[in-house]
Structures are given as structure tokens and as C-alpha cells.
Amino acid sequence: MTWLAPWVWAGALLAAVPVLIHLLSRSSARQQRFPTLRFFDDGRIQAVRRSRITDLPLLLLRVLIVLLAVAALAQPRLDSAGRQAALAQRVARIVVVDTSASMQRLTPAGASALEEARHRAAAYDGATTVIETDDPASTLPGATSLLAQRSGVREVVIISDFQTGTLDSLDVAALDEGTGLQLERIATTGDGADDRPFRTATREVLATAGDGGFRWTGRSLPADSAALSAAHLLTIRASDGDAVVANAIRSAALASAQLPPSDRRMTLVMPGYVGRDSIAAAARPVTTAWIADAVMVAAEDRTARAGSTSPALAAWPDADGVVSVAEDDGGMLLLVHADAEALAVAAVLAALVDGAAVRTPLRERSAGIIEDAELARLERAAVPAVAGSDVDMSDGRWLWLAALLLLGVEALVRRRAVRRTGRAT
């Protein structure tokens, strides 16, 4: 037997009310001066004694009714074995997926950490709520209150790369006692360093983070290389040996401070490329948000504007500037015009890459991660099947039923008492 609202038992003090009423109503019999009491000595007149035993059953009934009502309000629950088992099976889980900038890094498998995290989140079944946030710690209080409304075993799972500052013990303290916390780390390659292959049709450009910015190195690839993957950010389509391309890439590498996420693909089509006309024909105006944002950032960039005689970057298809921006299959399509100068192309390219890059919060710039030991310390198991988490399974209705029945009995007893003594109690 478990009481879901044990504090309601304070209401048991109400049981004193019928007793008090009983006592008060008896002692407050009106006084009546009377010439003589001799006629009350008649055997047929029963004096009302101070302690009437006839009222005792009625009084007990009333007290019992009050106690039953209070007990029902305290929401008793009979903990049968079946119910315990059912409770243990029920799991309420919230999966928090970290979407911070550092999650754009790649896993050893080649996908981004975010994709991996989403994949893992989807793997949880049952009553699971997935929350995506760039600050997992801040979701814990909300997760607690959300879970408080659920029944069964409660658990919070955080999937993240756990950079330093993602979570600490204070954040964990925001969780309810009994709510489990499970921390899943997504391992990324080269934690602290950033190695990412840029692949073009003709050149592979490898950007490596080093002192004072990225270091770009390129090498020739077969033009028909089919090994283009989604992870390869920048595809440059140009005639091999194009000096403009080499210069543009070199210049962009110098100007660009950081790399865009791996799911933001960019294709650069140089003037001399053979498939240029068909690519241009398939292009669509910009509708994707991040592309539009990148164009906006690039339009703000002074270098890009200075290097461009006509900076109408987003005005596809009637643009006559250095670079026209369009969209193909979710990626950014950059058409470099024939008269473009190497420097202008490089400036625009750098600005667009910058714009497409996710702004890294300052605290994530230092790319330390929380140690596994610390994570293990923060983790805790969900307490299984804590009785009292159920709101809807109170057995109080039976007590209400009993109270109602007793009310009926009370009415009967009272009526009989009235009939017997000819008075109202």
C-alpha cells in the first residue's frame, strides 16, 4: 500500500469535527425554567443523559466517513506484483542531442558527429522525446519537469562530443532524484585539430588547421573521379591547369578563417569548364536558409565588395557580377564569370565560405573535452519503478465507494434513531 499524497492525511484531523459537533450540540441544550420537574420523573420519559450510548454508532459512522474520504484523497495504491512489474517496464526518456558547432566535426566513420548523434537518438524506442539544442545543460531543468508528468522509470540521455563546458555537476543537480542520466560521447577525429578534405573535380584541397589559420594543400585528381562524398565540402569544376583556379583557392585559403559544416556543400564552376552550361541550366534561385545567410554575410564583406566590380551576388539569374550564386540539390552553386580576376574570385569565395561556416561560440574555440572519468561520475542510473510516480492509478475510488455506502447507512441509522426517540439528532 502506497499513499500518493500522504500529506493529505493531515486532513484526518477533520475526524474531530463530528465529535466536536456531537459534544457541542449536546451541551448546548437550551435552558428552560420550569415550574417543576416532578412530571419528568415519569417512567416513560427518558432523561437525556450526558453520555448517550445510543448516539455512539452514529458518531462512529460519521468519523469513519470522514476518515475514508481523507484516505481516498490521500490516493492509496495497492502495490500488487503485476503492477510493480508493469511500472518497471515503463520508461520515460528524454534524449538531448547536442547541435553545437563542434558537433559538425567528423567521426572516424566519415559522417558528422551531429548525424551520428541523431542516428543514435533515433535508435531509442519507447516513450522517448528527442530535444536538439546547442546547450544540453540548459535543457536539464525543463527535462525534469517534463519527466515529472510521466510515469515509470525516468531517464535523460545526452548525446554530445562533450567539449569542455558542456556539462558539470551543478547542471546534473537540476535533475530530480531518481531520474537517471546517461551520457553518450560521439568521438570525433582529431579532437582539437581540424583536418578535412576539400575535393574538386580536378584538385583535392586539404585544409589543415595550423598556427595562424588554415593551411591548404592541393593535388590533382582525375576529372571523372567518382569518389566525391558528402563530406567533401568544396567541389571546384574547372579545366585542369587553370591558373585562376589555383590562385583563387590559394587566396581563399588565406582569407577564410574557418570551415563550413560538412552538410553545407559548395560547388564552384569556373568559366572554362566543359559542363558549365548544363550545370547553369539546372540551377535554381536561392531558397535554402544557410545559402541566403552566406550570401548576406558575403555581401557585407568589404574585401569581397572591393574585389568585385559588380557585387550583386544574390541577383541570380540576371547577375553580371564576378560570381553568381544559385542552388542545386541543397548545395550552393557558384558560377564564376568569364572575365573574373583571380583576386576578386578569391575574395568572394572566401567571404561565402566564411558566411556558410557556423559561428563557433567562444567557449567552444578551446576544443578541450570532458574526461571520460568525469562523465562516468556525472552519469547516474535511473531508480527503477519508484512507487509514487503514478497519478492515475490511485485505488481511492474504492474508498469513495465505501464512504458513499456508509453515508447511506448513516442516513438509515439516523432515521431509525429519529423514529425511536422522536427527535432529530
Next chain:
Amino acid sequence: MSVLSPDVVAGIEDLELAARVVVEGLRAGSHRSPYHGYSAEFQQHRPYRPGDDLKYLDWKVLGRSDRLYSRQFRETTSMSVLLLPDTSASMGFPETGVTKFRYASVLAAALAYLVTTRGDAVGMLTQGTRRAEYVPARSGRPHLQALLAALDRLRPQGSWDGPRMIALAAERLRKPGVLIVLSDFYDDEEATATALRRAARAGHDVAMLQMTSADERSLSHSGHLEFVDAESGGRRVVDATGAAPAYAAAVAAFHERCRTQAHRDGIDYALVATEDPPAQALRQYLLLRSAAAPGARR
């Protein structure tokens, strides 16, 4: 006949006026007063003996026959009536309307008035605030006024030792007289009956005027009540609604007991309800006297 309600009569402040109103109402009724026309009656002559009062000398016989004869009369002024009103607190009921005590006072005053106008002597013996108050039986209007004043001073309070008062009254009346006890007789039933019987056996003409009110004959209250005895202060919590039938039966039985006891002992008995006009109550008593004991009349 104008039936004067008890409220009206008892409302008259002046007890003498109230008594007169009652008695006049009685005389105006269709029934002849049994005392009306009662007067000194000549009985016989007897030879004058020295020492006889000369005012009884029959001068006409002396003139005719030159013999001295004294006239003798039936004793007419020797009837002494002693009123014994109950002054106990129980007489101060009902709490609303005319109390039994006021009613008894008016009745006593009317009786005194009646007796006085007939030329008889009337007195009163009752328990005053501290000691027994005794007004000796005398005749005459000044005495009546003094008696009524004394009667008017009485208040229903404390207890009333009925048996003692009756015994005392029987002693105080030297010659056989009339004892009229106006009470609810809620005192010691046995002792009272004994005292009344003794008084009757002593040759007195004893009358019980038992006062009662509607509120006492039946319980008009409802619910649980704590009844407080006006005299003893005793308390009893009683369910008034449930007890009403048994109570009414008990009261009726008590009255019946008093009546049969009085009848057995040759005592006049009348149950006087405060709701009835005093004149009616008075006539009831007087008719009872004339009917029950015609030979006892003096």
C-alpha cells in the same frame, strides 16, 4: 355576559378593582350567586337575662306584652375565610401572559371582596419573603383594603411550605371556618393531602383551587431542552418533543389524583386554568360549594 379575559382582568393594576370586576361579572351572570341575599336571620326569642346586650332586646314585644325578650339570630358574621395563596416560584409561570400567581391573586381578591360584601370575615395566611405573613380574618371594607394591599405585595419566589401553612391556618382559625388554598400543589403531595385532611377533620371547610396553565399541562417546547426547576434549581435534559405525550399524561394523572384525594377527604376541589376568565373560575368554585355541600353552608 361580558366575558372578561384573564389578560384584561390581570392587567388591572388595582387588585380591589380587579376583584370587583370579577365579582360584578359573576353577579351579572345568569347564575344566581349562592351567597346572594344572605343576611342576618332571626332565629328565636328567649327571656332576657341580665347582661344581655340591650340592642338585642325586642322592644316591640316589650311594648305589647311588657315582657323582656332578647332576640337571637343565626350566627351570620362568624364565618371566617382564610386565603392561602401559594407564593412559591413555581407560581410565577407561565413566563408569558398571566402568571398563575397573578391569577390566584385576582381570584383571592375577588373571594375576599365577595366575602366582605357579605359581611363575613376574611383573612390571609401565606409565606412572605422572610416569615409567615398573617392577616387575621376580619370584616369590613377598611380591612379588605388592607388585605388586598398585603396580597398585592406578595411576589412568587422561593419555596412555599404548603403543609405547614395549611396546618398553621387551621390552628389560627379558632372557630370552624373556610380555608381556601390557591396553589399549583407542586409541593409534597402526601404531606399536603395529610394537612388538608386534618384541617377538614378539624371542622374547617377546606377548598383546593389548583392553579394550572396550558404551558404546564402539555409541553409546547421542541428539541432537547435543559429544564431548570424554578424552586430547587434542579436540572434535567429532556427531549421535549419525544417526552410531550408522557408528560401531558403525567400532569393529567396528577390533577386527577388531587381531585380524587380531595373528594375522598371531603375537600372542595377546582382546577383553575389561567386561560379561563377569572369570573368563570370563581363561579365554578362557588357552584361546586353549593352543589357539593349544601348542608355545610353557614
